[in-house]
């Protein structure tokens with residue numbers, strides 16, 4: 001595989017900032033098996049490196065395909081190692097990134113996930129309702145079932161979830177959201193053709209969005225609809241002005257609206273509606289109708305067409321150049337980002353450590 005812009009091999013590294021900003025984790029990311037992959041959209045092996053650090057200062061190579069503009073980690077951990085990562089490290093790493101270092105009981109986390117998911121699902125269903133169909137609604141990567149609960153309440157439709165995390169799937173089932181604890185690659189569940197398939201904040205995490213889109217095409221009824229909500233890489237970059245902030249090892253693929261559109265059309269869908277809040281002002285984001293919807297995301301609904309998935313990849317002339325130009329036009333200020341965001345996080349971390357040390361001292365005296 002040819003990779004432009006490569007400045008050094010991947011190797012375990014320490015580093016001052018990383019030591020300061022990362023809570024030591026037992027997960028051996030640096031020694032995990034990694035694999036090189038071709039572009040999941042166009043199959044090209046040519047890519048250009050955008051960043052060699054992720055937002056937690058982990059060594060990565062975030063690349064952009066120089067043919068179609070798809071952004072992805074390459075190399076990346078193997079499927080087996082991502083499996084371990086999600087079981088052992090993912091939730092703890094997310095909590096640390098948000099400056100939360102006290103381990104909460106899992107039940108409390110799941111209840112919170114479900115509650116926030118329901119609010120999110122209600123808002124998303126209200127927004128996408130004119131484009132969706134009545135009938136079985138499946139969500140891939142359905143977490144604790146909250147989003148599906150919102151759809152069930154708002155649209156009065158039958159719902160089914162597919163979620164790889166056993167504890168989240170179990171929680172969803174207990175709340176009355178039927179959920180199969182599996183990956184779509186291995187689900188043994190016989191599913192009837194669906195009216196709608198949702199993938200809400202999960203496409204970034206998949207090891208092959210192409211596989212998912214083909215799977216969704218095969219599992220929808222002839223007029224079925226696909227709803228995606230995906231983080232907008234360029235919007236995060238614009239907001240934080242720091243490349244590594246837009247990159248995280250659990251986001252194996254990263255999207256800008258124009259490339260996502262091509263991907264969905266290549267997979268045999270026609271786009272009915274698409275929105276992104278990259279160009280809208282704060283007024284739209286503070287609209288109470290949108291309460292519960294995450295910022296920095298692209299949302300779209302597409303209808304299944306008669307075209308077979310990836311039988312023909314639409315003309316992508318100029319998409320890479322346009323995407324690259326738009327990314328390069330964003331003024332970057334990693335030092336500004338450090339003082340505006342990471343310094344605050346560091347202060348929270350030190351406070352949390354002192355608090356823990358204090359409470360350990362009191363327990364020792366008591």
Ligand SMILES: [Zn+2]
Nearest residue numbers: 039042065068
């Ligand atoms: Zn490509």
